[in-house]
Amino acid sequence: MPIDEITQKVSDRYARAASTGEQMCCPTSYDMADLQFFIPEEVLKISYGCGAPAGLKTVSPGETVLDIGSGGGIDCFAASRLVGPAGHVIGIDMTDTMLAIARKNAPVVAANLGYASSNVEFRKGMADSIPVNDGTVDLIISNCVINLAPDKRKVFREMFRVAKPGGRFTISDIVADQPVPQYLVHDAEKWGDCLSGALTLTDYITGIVGAGFLGNHLIKASPWQVIDGIHFFSVTLTGYKLPTNRPESDVRYATLRGPFSRVVDELGTTYFRGIPQPITPEGVCLLSQAPLASHFVLSSDPLWLDQADNRWTAVYPEEAPCTWQGHFALLAGPFIEVADDDHHVYHRGEPVEICSKTRHVVETDSYAPHFAIINRADQRVSGEPVTCAPNGSCC
Numbered sequence: 001m002p003i004d005e006i007t008q009k010v011s012d013r014y015a016r017a018a019s020t021g022e023q024m025c026c027p028t029s030y031d032m033a034d035l036q037f038f039i040p041e042e043v044l045k046i047s048y049g050c051g052a053p054a055g056l057k058t059v060s061p062g063e064t065v066l067d068i069g070s071g072g073g074i075d076c077f078a079a080s081r082l083v084g085p086a087g088h089v090i091g092i093d094m095t096d097t098m099l100a101i102a103r104k105n106a107p108v109v110a111a112n113l114g115y116a117s118s119n120v121e122f123r124k125g126m127a128d129s130i131p132v133n134d135g136t137v138d139l140i141i142s143n144c145v146i147n148l149a150p151d152k153r154k155v156f157r158e159m160f161r162v163a164k165p166g167g168r169f170t171i172s173d174i175v176a177d178q179p180v181p182q183y184l185v186h187d188a189e190k191w192g193d194c195l196s197g198a199l200t201l202t203d204y205i206t207g208i209v210g211a212g213f214l215g216n217h218l219i220k221a222s223p224w225q226v227i228d229g230i231h232f233f234s235v236t237l238t239g240y241k242l243p244t245n246r247p248e249s250d251v252r253y254a255t256l257r258g259p260f261s262r263v264v265d266e267l268g269t270t271y272f273r274g275i276p277q278p279i280t281p282e283g284v285c286l287l288s289q290a291p292l293a294s295h296f297v298l299s300s301d302p303l304w305l306d307q308a309d310n311r312w313t314a315v316y317p318e319e320a321p322c323t324w325q326g327h328f329a330l331l332a333g334p335f336i337e338v339a340d341d342d343h344h345v346y347h348r349g350e351p352v353e354i355c356s357k358t359r360h361v362v363e364t365d366s367y368a369p370h371f372a373i374i375n376r377a378d379q380r381v382s383g384e385p386v387t388c389a390p391n392g393s394c395c
């Protein structure tokens with residue numbers, strides 16, 4: 001299907017949804033009771049996102065927030081309250097019917113929040129050609145939109161362009177566990193359902209990294225639909241445009257604490273647990289970001305850690321039989337490759353089949369934030385326990 005045709009069909013679909021108020025798309029986890037307090041029902045009922053605007057938890061008063069594909073404006077209005085009257089929120093959308101509802105409700109929300117005037121503006125525009133100046137946005141949010149854009153890499157480059165140095169994004173979107181086949185790509189109806197345009201998690205994050213964002217990591221993953229064996233799931237991802245002005249630092253080395261025995265970061269540097277690795281100023285900046293910082297000890301001189309050190313972390317699999325129940329683990333960041341203490345190597349976005357024993361490891365607090373888990377079994381599996389190899393490894 002030509003790009004213009006996809007875009008027109010998607011826009012028609014959302015224009016129709018906005019005017020009828022029909023239910024569409026995916027589970028979200030809004031606190032509706034809280035939002036009803038200041039956002040009109042007309043906006044809430046056409047909320048078509050696929051995640052929670054988790055990034056909004058990180059918003060500070062006075063910040064500028066951009067929402068790509070703002071629809072009826074639900075996330076813009078939630079952001080409006082958080083940035084306060086001194087902050088600024090920009091929603092962009094390509095569909096006039098959506099923009100009309102959002103614009104009509106902006107003054108209502110402002111009045112409900114007690115603001116003298118609205119701090120939210122809605123601009124007509126495309127996700128791959130964002131009508132916003134370079135380097136002006138603190139936080140980019142987007143809820144179930146980028147899968148609908150035919151050229152996602154262009155969208156990611158636009159996000160990087162408009163983000164301030166030191167800015168960040170948090171987007172929720174639908175991804176697939178394998179490439180979507182052409183017969184689904186050319187199904188116009190399924191474009192509007194957020195399925196046809198879904199990338200694999202690997203391609204999605206590769207696009208984000210290619211645009212320049214670093215420290216990309218998973219906030220949340222939830223199953224959405226299985227069609228012809230393809231698992232579609234919703235992910236909420238966050239990443240950073242690292243600041244260009246870096247504070248002076250005497251940090252020269254990073255030592256991996258764990259729980260992984262080895263990791264490769266997005267700059268391509270490999271770290272082995274307990275062994276100091278020389279790092280560049282860019283590496284210092286990356287490893288200081290929240291999702292990576294807890295994994296490392298940064299130091300000015302080489303620092304070795306051993307198992308007796310309470311900074312060393314590891315999760316060993318239990319010595320028990322394991323069963324295969326159809327589970328696969330997908331590493332989602334902030335590393336491009338990790339190894340655990342049971343011979344598994346995970347590459348970002350690539351499903352690795354895991355047995356019950358490994359699933360327990362991957363679901364522990366220190367592993368869980370890095371993985372999406374899916375089950376590819378068609379039916380309930382009552383797998384026979386398997387005796388593991390003498391070294392304890394079985395999968």
Ligand SMILES: C[S@@+](CC[C@H](N)C(=O)[O-])C[C@H]1O[C@@H](n2cnc3c(N)ncnc32)[C@H](O)[C@@H]1O
Pocket residue numbers: 010011014025046047048049050068069070071072073074075092093094095098125126127128142143144145148149150
């Ligand atoms: C699934 S809805 C999500 C709306 C909103 N984010 C929410 O959570 O309710 C998708 C929205 O993105 C808009 N959209 C889709 N593709 C777009 C594109 N390439 N550029 C700009 N807007 C787009 C649609 O018009 C629609 O309003």
